[in-house]
Amino acid sequence: MTGSRKNFVEAMQVVNGVVLGKKLQVRLAFTALLAGGHLLIEDLPGVGKTILVQALAQVCGLSFRRIQFTSDLLPADIVGAVVFERQKELFTFRPGPLFAQLILADEVNRATPRTQSALLEALEEHRVTVDGQTYDLPEPFFVIATQNPAYQIGTYPLPESQLDRFLMRLELGYPEAEAERELLAGGDRRQLLDDLKPCLNNSDLLQCQRQAAALHVADPLLDYLQELLKRSRDGGLFQRGLSPRAGLALLAAARAWAWLDGVAFVRPEDLQAVFFVVAGHRLETVDGSDSAPLIKQLLDSVPLS
Amino acid sequence: METLTPHARRWLMTALSAVLLPHLLVLPWWLSSFVVLVLGLGWGRSFAGFPKFPGFLKYLLFFLALGGFFVTFGLPSGRSSGSALLVLMAALKPLEIERQKNARHLLLLSYFLVAAYFFSHQEIAAALWLFFAVFLITSALTALELNDEPFFSRRLLTPSLTLLSASLPLALILFLLFPRLPGPLWSFPEERRMAVTGLPNELEMGGISHLVRSSKVALRAEFVGPVPPPEKLYWRGPVFPLFDGRTWRRLDVSPVTSRSGLIHLSPLQPYTVTLEAHHQPWLLALDPPFSVPTGASFSASYEVLLDRPLHQLHRYQMATAEIVKWPAEWVDRGGWGATTMLLSQIAQQRNPRSFELARSWAEAELGDEALVERLLNLFRQNPFRYTLDPPSLGGSGPVDEFIFQTQAGFCEHYAGSAAFLLRAAGLQARVVAGYLGGERHPVGGYLIVRQYNAHAWIEVRIKDKGWVRIDPTAAVAPERVEIGIAAAFPESDAFFLWREGRGIGWLRKVGQYRDLAEFYWNYWVLGYGPKLQNLFLGRFGLGLHHLNLWITALIGLPFLALLLGLGILNFGVFEKIPPEVKLYRIYCRRRARHGCRRKLSETPTAYAQRLAQKFPAEMHENTEIAVLYLDLRYGKRSPGDVGVDLKRLRQLCRR
Structure with a gap:
């Protein structure tokens, strides 16, 4: 086990100690971070989204900003603006909250499409452009956006084309009884968070990302992936199939997932493990129902050898 | 481009x-x-x-x-x-x-x-x-x-x-x-043929002797019993009843359909002939023929005729018997009619001296057989010669010229003149062309008849006996009949010496084996028609009488081939399967027999875990197989370092 991977796994365990009973979701969140993709968490308030994100930022030693999206939020509010400094008598760029390594974009569907676009553009490009001037965002750059599915009045659900920019979509769900009991019996979560020590520094994280991206992928696995993509397109299960970008996302996520296991190559189970969360928000059923059963059907129908 | x-x-x-x-x-x-x-x-x-x-x-x-x-x-x-x-x-x-x-x-x-x-x-x-x-x-x-x-x-x-x-x-x-059809699927237009060796459609003096220069095979014959002696091997071909003084012609008589009255008075001898294509309608048959093969029929002059010229190698079965009684009707028709008589008159005018000679015999009022004897004596007692190079007969009366001047000729000279003389003497006579003799293949056991065995003789109608075969050549050169053509020309021609390979043993051997190969080629490849196919397939119980089966197969097979082709294209039947996948499939099949089938998309790891729950005793083995397989198939391997692991996987999977 390389030193950086050991630290990374340790960081994951620390987060598991704070966010109780959500091992899979924690691992997926770390997978997304490792694959250099962004995360969309869709769930009810109060299930621990913020705790998860804050813990993640803390243990990974990332600078953290939280942006609460509202309907009157403007692009300049997140990106930053050029202001005139009277003393120096020149215009300077004052960076917005986006200039941090880990962003929690809370309730992103409450902002207007215009503001959403500004965020998503930054997501894709890893830089912002203000007044014709381009500013690079810090590395690593990781956005976790949350959506609240319960209150749909006065919201602007993210269009599909923008959903595609998130590597994966997670649902946290209610904790299991045992974990909830521990939560209730335990101390203050805030206090716990403040006590967390970073397990990684930025260069460790970047190195982990590089290692994961270099993991070996054999031809048979690519065959399998291509067959999955093909079935999603011509199987008639979904309105439209997975895009090539989705294919790349699946591969990156599978690599990160496999790297966390410390194996030297990507196995089919790695691909299957990330398939639901990576493909879930990119596939829409024909009748608008939940896509999960159909995705399972898709996975089951493609033979693996 | x-x-x-x-x-x-x-x-x-x-x-x-x-x-x-x-x-x-x-x-x-x-x-x-x-x-x-x-x-x-x-x-x-x-x-x-x-x-x-x-x-x-x-x-x-x-x-x-x-x-x-x-x-x-x-x-x-x-x-x-x-x-x-x-x-x-x-x-x-x-x-x-x-x-x-x-x-x-x-x-x-x-x-x-x-x-x-x-x-x-x-x-x-x-x-x-x-x-x-x-x-x-x-x-x-x-x-x-x-x-x-x-x-x-x-x-x-x-x-x-x-x-x-x-x-x-x-x-x-x-x-x-593939089902064989009795004849060609389409017929090619008839065409002028150049230099076909074989018995002619019309016979002139000198029309056969040129054949003797050819050693091409005319036919091969297989006998059930022993091969008959050479003097009985008269292969009967076309019959020429019409003579105009120069040329003998065949008479186009319609085939005889009724065979009632045709009986054999001695045992039948069946044989099979493989006849080379000669582009004429007649088949060669041992004299006298008794049966006709399918597709052929007798003509009134007793030829065995096909309904079309023979453009391909033909194999047929025949039978002969020493004594055959013909139906009276055949004897009467026999190619005898008004045309014959009319042409005979022309012939007589062209050959007046011979005609006079024959008339003088007729006036003596001898019996039919005595007349024939008289004729043969004419050849025996005068200095007639049997030769391959007869002087050409240029005049308008070739019979006169031959009998009274040159007195040297080949079989058709003797046959033609004899028939003419006997007719002039009042008998019915006709010329028959064919082959005489043949050589037995020492290895194959069959008889080879070559073009140089070509021969001509006559048939004379004798009272109470019907048509009787007479060979005037025998009167001049009996060794031709009794031994063979080479014996008739002992020193004159190096051709036969060379052909028969006398003195050069190995050459003879090579020739024999070549002929044997040709014989089997003719029989099994060129002669592979409906009959032989039926025989062959019949050995496997697939005779052509299973017509339904054949129709089904003919329609079904191309369809099947099409499906197969599409299948290959679609599913990659011939895709090269790596050895580890083959082994893993064997493993999965064996485990499936024990009631735990791997699901279509189940990963090896998940399958091993499921197996471990069901068969806890084999947990290590199953886990090792999954790990090895994953590593071999999805791991980063250079082709050189798979050997040990593959061997281990083989051990585990075959267990």
Whole structure:
């Protein structure tokens, strides 16, 4: 086990100690971070989204900003603006909250499409452009956006084309009884968070990302992936199939997932493990129902050898 | 549109030259030389520095070829003129080919040219050449695709060898199983035939002796019992009742349908004849014939006739008996009628001296048999000679000329004159042509009758006996009848010495084995018709009487082949399966038999875990297999370091 991977796994365990009973979701969140993709968490308030994100930022030693999206939020509010400094008598760029390594974009569907676009553009490009001037965002750059599915009045659900920019979509769900009991019996979560020590520094994280991206992928696995993509397109299960970008996302996520296991190559189970969360928000059923059963059907129908 | 490289052009010319070579032997000599010249030009073009042919030259050659063709053949009709035209144009084509595409077309046409030669020539040698030519054409096609390959390279020759050998079993299956039709599917237009060796349709003095120069096989015969002695081997062919003083002709009599009254008074002797194509309707049969094969019938003059000329090798079964009684009606008709009488008068006017001689015999009022004896004595008592080189009979009365002047002739001289004399004496007589004798193959046991066995004799109608065979040649040269043609010419002709290989033992042996090979080729390959196929398939219980089966197979097989082809395209039946996958499949099949089947998309790890729950005892084994398999299939491996793990996996999976 390389030193950086050991630290990374340790960081994951620390987060598991704070966010109780959500091992899979924690691992997926770390997978997304490792694959250099962004995360969309869709769930009810109060299930621990913020705790998860804050813990993640803390243990990974990332600078953290939280942006609460509202309907009157403007692009300049997140990106930053050029202001005139009277003393120096020149215009300077004052960076917005986006200039941090880990962003929690809370309730992103409450902002207007215009503001959403500004965020998503930054997501894709890893830089912002203000007044014709381009500013690079810090590395690593990781956005976790949350959506609240319960209150749909006065919201602007993210269009599909923008959903595609998130590597994966997670649902946290209610904790299991045992974990909830521990939560209730335990101390203050805030206090716990403040006590967390970073397990990684930025260069460790970047190195982990590089290692994961270099993991070996054999031809048979690519065959399998291509067959999955093909079935999603011509199987008639979904309105439209997975895009090539989705294919790349699946591969990156599978690599990160496999790297966390410390194996030297990507196995089919790695691909299957990330398939639901990576493909879930990119596939829409024909009748608008939940896509999960159909995705399972898709996975089951493609033979693996 | 890629241009043809010199290398590919050389291959094209090689294949084309090989394809055209046997055609050259068949074409008239000047057309052959033209083709050779044009091919030479084509070869020249394949070497660097040779200029492109100017257009006018191409036109000149084209019109020369076309003109020559029309002069020789007229309008193209029939096989030989058709393939000659094709040969000429194929030879010219390379002169204007500059592109790969056109070369490909020419090569594809070459396949047809190979087949076209087979229409008319079906010997073993032709078949061997066919394989070679097809191999060269296929190699040339490969050479077109691989531009820079050296002339003889493995990459170039292997595909054509593979293709050819892969297609052989299919060809064999089609040959053996495809239903045979009794006749050709389509009939080629009749055509003028050049230099066909065989018994003539009309007999003139000197019409048979030229056959004796040919050692071509006329027929082969297999006997159930021992081969009859040479003096009984009269192979009866065409019968000539009409004589105009110069030429004996056949009478076109309609076949006799009723055979009632035809009985044999001695045991039947069955035999099988394989007759070479002679482009005439008659079949050869031992005298007297008793039965007719299917598709043939007796004529009133007792010929065995097919309903069409024989253009292919034909195999048929016959029977003979020493004494056969003919129906009275046949004896009466026998090719005797008003035409015969009328022509006889002309003949008599043309040969007055012989006629007078015969009349003098008739006036003596002898019996029929005594008259015949008188005739034979004429040949015996006068200095008649039996010779291969009789003086030509130029006058208008060849019988007079022969009897009274030259007194030297071959069998048809004796037969023709004898028949004429007997007619003049008031008897009914006709000339019969055929073969006499034959040689027994020491290994094959069958009888070979060659063209030099050709013979002619007569049949005379004798009171109370019907038509009786008389051989006037026997009166002059009895050894011809009793021993064979070579015995009749002991010192005169080196031809027979050479032909029969006397004194050169090994040459004789080689000749014998060649004939044996030809015999089996004729029997099994060329003679593979409906009958033989039925016999062959019958051994496997698949006779042609299973008509439904055949129809089903004929419709079903192409359909099946189509499905199979589509299947191969779709599912990659011939996809190369890596060894670890094969082993893992074996493993999965075995576990499935124990009631735990791997799901379609189940990963090896998940399957191993499921198995571990069901068979906790084998947990380690299953886990090891999953780990090994995943590593071999999805891991980063160089081909060199899989051996040990693969071996281990094999051990585990086969257990």
